[in-house]
Amino acid sequence: MTTLDITSPGAQAAPGDAVLSFEDLTVTFGTDFGDVHAVKGISLDVRPGEVVALVGESGSGKSVTSMTALGLLPGNARVGGTIRVGNKIVGRLDSRGLREMRGNDVAMVFQEPMTALNPVLTIGDQLTEGLQLHGIAYGKQAEARAAELLRMVGIPEPERRLKQYPHELSGGQRQRVVIAMAIACDPKVIIADEPTTALDVTVQADILDLLRSLKEKLNTGILLITHNMGVVADMADRVAVMLQGDIVETGTADQVLNHPRHDYTKKLLSAVPRLGVNSAAPLTVDVSEEAPTLDLRNLVIEYHRLGKPPFRAVDDVSFKVMPGEIVGLVGESGSGKSTIGKCALGLIPAHSGAVSIMGHDITQLKGKQLKALRKRIGVVFQDPAASMNPRFPIGSVIAEPLEVHKIGDDRSRRRRVLELLDAVELPRSFYNRYPHELSGGQRQRVSVARALTLEPELLVADEPTSALDVSVQASVLAMFTSLQERYKFACLFVSHDLAVIDMLAHRVVVLQNGEIVEQGLREDVLHEPREEYTRRLLAAAPVPEPLEQRRRREARHALLRELGDDVAELQVEDDYERPTLRGQGNNGPTPGGLYGGQ
Incomplete structure (x- = not known):
């Protein structure tokens, strides 16, 4: 597949300048059904103090690409090409070399902080673990450094927080802890894999402010993996768009977001919902007397x-x-x-x-x-996979409300299910498929179909599109609007x-x-x-437009200051002492743990 490179001449770094680089990277997974080519010969660089956004929908190969930089792919993966972290070639490192590289040279901020944090260890234990494994600090000194890291990422009362467990912190605070763990050993590059997907819009803005401050004050390179074009506009210096394992377009954030050339990039941007654009039509039903x-x-x-x-x-x-x-x-x-x-x-x-x-x-x-x-009453849940019985085929999932309320016979129920599959624009052949055989967007369409089985007068929809890719979200929302106009249910x-x-x-x-x-x-x-x-x-x-987003960000900061709130940023003191690795003798890194483990 041809890659459209719309970067201006001279904008690409020489390979020696990059803190992270992928050269002709290929990743193939061996399965019982043959080889799956997840990444197909991509090349990408991240320079110091630069944010490179890798965007695309689920299954495009973004997260697989990032995992190669830490050597974290499963045993059935075959990796080709060259991956460099600083001056190290990842493919040439043994287990000990990989353990030393993780945390020191490259760190990861995961999408869901509760899965990245150990629920049975305190925040302090998890922060000091990396410092001790890499020989940076021990005992009281490690605790002091951990408190300093929490203070840097804007968590108040850090000494008290060190004694708390992850479940005692809010989602935004947990994500800040994960960022503190990522910067503990002063890595050259941080990979942030969908770091704000599960967060509220205000918490997301604070985390983005924090990451932006991190790259400006510590000159850290950031590879940002996301499908949120507003986050890309807010953070990225350069953008690479992935589709089915290929990079199809690269360029500066302004070039890719404002002047896209590839059809897939145009499709992604056109699907982004925007405030004030395509707003809902006014209610046409006269409800004054109802x-x-x-x-x-x-x-x-x-x-x-x-x-x-x-x-x-x-x-x-x-x-x-x-x-x-x-x-x-x-x-x-x-x-x-x-x-x-x-x-x-x-x-x-x-x-x-x-x-x-x-x-x-x-x-x-x-x-x-x-x-x-x-x-x-009908209901559409946030996570469609968790709301369906995995042992039931789709036909039974949709027909379940009819069976519970003892409506109709097998023939009429089947006819109703097929009508609903047509209504939510799914093939009738899905009747005998199982939930795991469907994509996230298809499962959410099944959830909507099931909610409409009994023609409800009231529909309760709880975050039904928050976990979906932007183009899938757009199609589900368009379908939802069409169904609401057709069935006239309150929602x-x-x-x-x-x-x-x-x-x-x-x-x-x-x-x-x-x-x-x-x-x-x-x-x-x-x-x-x-x-x-x-x-x-x-x-x-x-919003997915860099200049407009910069204006909005500055206006938000002005509003926060006007209201007496602090703007989230990395609090690096002038006398901040960067961590340095001690000798690798008896006090050196040991196997195991968050940073040391394989």
């Missing part, structure tokens, strides 16, 4: 903990969803969005207040009455992606810490926000 499909009045939800006072997750929340209307419920993690959705489904009880669905107070219903009402759409809400919703409810801070028509809340918190959320949402 009763609400969902009516929450003074809702309070509490979680009771043994020996502790109850935790109030939702406090005095009131809003309505009218027939044929989509209401977007937005806010950061922990704001109470999903809790409200579960309460509306009758999955968790309300402490006080009322949840009325089609005129019935769900908090007062039990048994057959509750089951009859749930028949009129409570939970999301932290404001551009998605702008594309779908007629009205928006903004939550913070379990309370509503603002609600109203979409065009008022998202385009003319009145409340400070809504303005923060909007200011943190990245």
